[in-house]
Every structure is written in structure tokens, then in C-alpha cells.
Amino acid sequence: MEHKSMSLLFTADENWAIGVDGHMLVRIKDDLKRFKEMTYGNIIVMGRRTLEALPNGEPLEGRINIVFTRGEREIKEGNYIVRSVEELDLLLDKINGDNKKTIFVIGGGQLVKLLYDRCDKAYITKIFKSFERSDTSMINLDEDSDWEVVQESEVKVENGLKFQYVDYKRKN
Known part of the structure; x- marks a missing residue:
């Protein structure tokens, strides 16, 4: 069976921290709008804690939601549940046998590590700030020689917070 190509989709601070206590470090309206536009009609793969951080722990509308979990906790209906990479x-x-839908890995940190080698694109919202409190981070793509920047947006500001959209692709 051929592995499906996946894309990372995250908001990260200057240290590549992506979360704290199961939640995003910060909510940026423009970033959330971009997330919705990119993922709508596609597939999102997340860990259980990421699902629980979504509004009411509900699956996101208009997307195929896949939750990767090792536990036996009950997961709300509307999600596909998988317990292994094979599943x-x-x-x-x-x-997605026809590969028409994009598969986005949206969190958390353990899932990124597990599926990292299957990802060939990354869409990162880089925040120009280092958050004091964080407990989840991802691999710094700027320091990984397997990745290259293919597109950068202009620097944006929302509520005094500077950020930029940076798209990467894995070199082959």
C-alpha cells in the first residue's frame, strides 16, 4: 500500500512551540480563517487532545476528521478513529483512494513526530514572538536541511502580534 502524502498545518512561535495545555498558544483570527479555507473539504488528522481543544470537542464541519488515539476514551460521533499508522x-x-483531498496533520506534537516522514508540505504561521509558557513543539523546519521555503506572505499584524505565513516543501 502506498503512503498518502500529508501536509503539516501549524501556528508556531520563534522557538517552534505550537501549544500549551492542549491548546494553541494564541488564536489569530486571520490564521483561523486561513485554516478553515485550507482544510474545508479536505482531511484533517489530529490527536485526541487536539480534538478536545476544538470548540466543544466537536469534529470540524465540512472536513473529514480523523482522530489518532491510543486510549479507550469516548470520542464524539462524526470522527473517524484510528489507533495505529496501519489503520x-x-x-x-x-x-481518499483517488488522492483528490489534501491530508493535513494539525496536531499535536506526538502525532507530528509519528507522521513527520510522510509529510512533504508544511503550512506554518510563524509568530514573531517567543511564548514563555508552552509544552508542545514541532521540528524546526528552518534547521532541517530536508525542507525549503517555497512561499512567504508579507508580515501581518493582529492585536499587536506580528506573524507571517510560510510554506515549505520537502526536498526530494
Whole structure:
């Protein structure tokens, strides 16, 4: 079975921190709008804690939600549940056999580490700030020689917070 190509989609601070206590470091309206536009009609893969951080812990409308979990906790209806990479591969083959939908890995940190080698694109919202409190981070793509920047937006500001959209692709 061929591995499906995946994309990372995150907001990260200057230290590549992506979360604290199961939540995003900060909510930026423009970034949330971009997230919705990119993921709508596509597939999002997340860990259980990321699901719980979504509004009411509900699956996001208009997307195929896949939750990767090792536990037996009850997950709300409307999500596909997988417990292994093999299960994920089987499910993706079934629901996206034609590869028409983009698969976004949206969190958390453990899932990024698990699926990192399968990701060939990354869409990162870089925040020009270092948050004092964080407990989840991802690999610094700027320091990984396997990745290169393919596009950068202009620097934006929202509520005094500077950020920029940076798109990466894995070199092959």
C-alpha cells in the first residue's frame, strides 16, 4: 500500500512551540480563517487532545476528521478513529483512494513526530514572538536541511502580534 502524502498545518512561535495545555498558544483570527479555507473539504488528522481543544470537542464541519488515539476514551460521533499508522493508511486508502483531498496533520506534537516522514508540505504561521509558557513543539523546519521555503506572505499584524505565513516543501 502506498503512503498518502500529508501536509503539516501549524501556528508556531520563534522557538517552534505550537501549544500549551492542549491548546494553541494564541488564536489569530486571520490564521483561523486561513485554516478553515485550507482544510474545508479536505482531511484533517489530529490527536485526541487536539480534538478536545476544538470548540466543544466537536469534529470540524465540512472536513473529514480523523482522530489518532491510543486510549479507550469516548470520542464524539462524526470522527473517524484510528489507533495505529496501519489503520490510518487503510482508512485513507478507503476514503481518499483517488488522492483528490489534501491530508493535513494539525496536531499535536506526538502525532507530528509519528507522521513527520510522510509529510512533504508544511503550512506554518510563524509568530514573531517567543511564548514563555508552552509544552508542545514541532521540528524546526528552518534547521532541517530536508525542507525549503517555497512561499512567504508579507508580515501581518493582529492585536499587536506580528506573524507571517510560510510554506515549505520537502526536498526530494
